[in-house]
Amino acid sequence: MKGKQRTETENETTEEKFELTVESKLEKLPVISEFIEETMKQCKIQSIKDIYAVQLSVDEACTNIIKHAYSNKSEGTIVIRCMLPISGEKFIVNIMDWGKPFDPTTIPNPDTESDLNERKVGGLGIFFMRKFMDEVEYVRSNDMNLLIIGKYIKKNESSK
Amino acid sequence: MEIRTEDDVTIAVMVPRFDAYTANDVDMVLRELIAKGTKKIVCDFSQTEYVASAGLRVLLSSAKNLQKTDGQILLVSMKPYVYEVFEISGFTQIFKIFPSQKEALQSLNQP
Numbered sequence: 099m100k101g102k103q104r105t106e107t108e109n110e111t112t113e114e115k116f117e118l119t120v121e122s123k124l125e126k127l128p129v130i131s132e133f134i135e136e137t138m139k140q141c142k143i144q145s146i147k148d149i150y151a152v153q154l155s156v157d158e159a160c161t162n163i164i165k166h167a168y169s170n171k172s173e174g175t176i177v178i179r180c181m182l183p184i185s186g187e188k189f190i191v192n193i194m195d196w197g198k199p200f201d202p203t204t205i206p207n208p209d210t211e212s213d214l215n216e217r218k219v220g221g222l223g224i225f226f227m228r229k230f231m232d233e234v235e236y237v238r239s240n241d242m243n244l245l246i247i248g249k250y251i252k253k254n255e256s257s258k
Numbered sequence: 259m260e261i262r263t264e265d266d267v268t269i270a271v272m273v274p275r276f277d278a279y280t281a282n283d284v285d286m287v288l289r290e291l292i293a294k295g296t297k298k299i300v301c302d303f304s305q306t307e308y309v310a311s312a313g314l315r316v317l318l319s320s321a322k323n324l325q326k327t328d329g330q331i332l333l334v335s336m337k338p339y340v341y342e343v344f345e346i347s348g349f350t351q352i353f354k355i356f357p358s359q360k361e362a363l364q365s366l367n368q369p
Contacts, residue, residue, distance in 0.1 A: 124279035131275075131308070150308075150339050157310050161278040210348030214325060219318055222311035222347055229346055 113183045114141055122164045122174030122195070130160055130178060134191075141182040143189060143251055151230035152189060152249055158223035159193050159202065159245050167197030167243055186251065188232070193245045200243055201236045202227070259287055267298045267366055269359065272306045276313030285316040292320065297329035300362050304335035309343050321352065330354070332362040 116137040120126040131153045138149050160176055168174035177194040207228070208221040227234050233248035260271040268291055273280045291299060301317070303309075321331050334356045336344070344350050356362040 124277075127277045127279050127310075128275055131277075146339070153308070154310060154343070157277060161310065161312060165278075208347075210346075211351075212348070214318075214321055214352050217318060217348075217352060219315045222314055226311060226343070226346070 113181050116140070116180045118178045120176050120178070121172055122168040122176055122197070123172045124161070124164055126176075127157055127160060130176075131157055133178065134180070137180045138189065141180075141186075141189065143182075145252070148189075148249065148251055152191065152247075155227045155231050155234075155247055155249075156191055156193065158226050159247065162200065162202050162223055163193070163195045163197060163243070167195050167200040169198070182251075188248050188250050190246065190248045193247070195243050196241055197243065199238050201238070202245065203234055203236045259284060261287065261291070264363070267300060267363060268296045269300045269302055271302045271304070274305050275308045276306055276316075277308065277310040278312035281310075281312035281316045284313070285319070288316065288320045289323070292323050292327065292329065295327075297324070297327060298366050299324065299329070299331045300359060300366075301331060301333050302335050302359060303333060303337070303340055306340055307337065309340050311347075314343070314347055314349060317349070317353070330366075332356060332366065334359050334362045 118130065118133045120129060134153045134156050135149055138152060143149065156178065163176055164170060174195060174197050179192040181190045202224045205221055205224045207225045208218060227247060231247045231249050233246065235246045237244040237246070259273055262269045270287065273284060276284065288299070317331070324331050332354050335358055336355065344353070344355065354365070356365065
């Protein structure tokens with residue numbers, strides 16, 4: 099796959115790492131999703147439900163980055179780094195960009211009870227991340243936005 | 259996106275990946291249909307593997323636009339994981355969702 103790099107782990111006993119670098123373009127979203135799926139499968143995570151949850155969360159995070167941190171400018175860079183510690187319990191994704199400071203964790207959840215008239219359109223992306231992942235953390239470090247999302251994985255679950 | 263009209267109902271077969279990239283195109287198509295006076299739209303998700311929040315946003319704004327003209331939008335043939343996204347978002351309470359086109363068309367044809 100274009101743009102995909104497998105970073106060999108420095109130390110195979112600690113964890114597996116996979117990294118993807120893409121331009122800040124919405125057309126890259128399918129590439130990102132495919133990378134997440136392949137990576138999780140390589141980490142022997144088979145649950146379609148877990149894969150979908152991480153794909154959706156990373157997709158929403160990257161959409162936010164492209165739209166807000168990079169204001170839809172395509173010359174930005176997004177780096178996605180996936181890690182599975184040797185314990186194999188938690189799949190962690192670090193998403194990095196060098197756009198404007200943008201902390202999605204400050205966005206309130208939408209009111210999912212409201213009817214069509216009252217329903218507002220925004221806020222669903224971060225809501226999905228909170229719902230589908232076990233950890234969502236934002237760090238601004240120098241000129242970089244870092245979003246860390248993690249999901250506990252049930253081992254040997256090959257079901258749906 | 260495939261668009262088909264049966265009597266006064268327009269059936270739109272949704273894209274396989276309904277994400278922020280494809281959402282703009284779907285939005286334009288639906289806006290155009292509504293602007294042309296289409297009142298009954300059935301969105302068929304049988305080809306759709308993936309729906310992100312950008313997709314939900316498009317459906318919500320279409321539903322709001324159709325409400326102004328007394329129209330309606332029905333959703334059909336969702337895969338379980340797609341349905342779950344609608345459920346978590348509270349969209350299963352906003353939209354009428356049917357297992358297949360047949361049930362949706364029956365519901366539209368009821369007086």
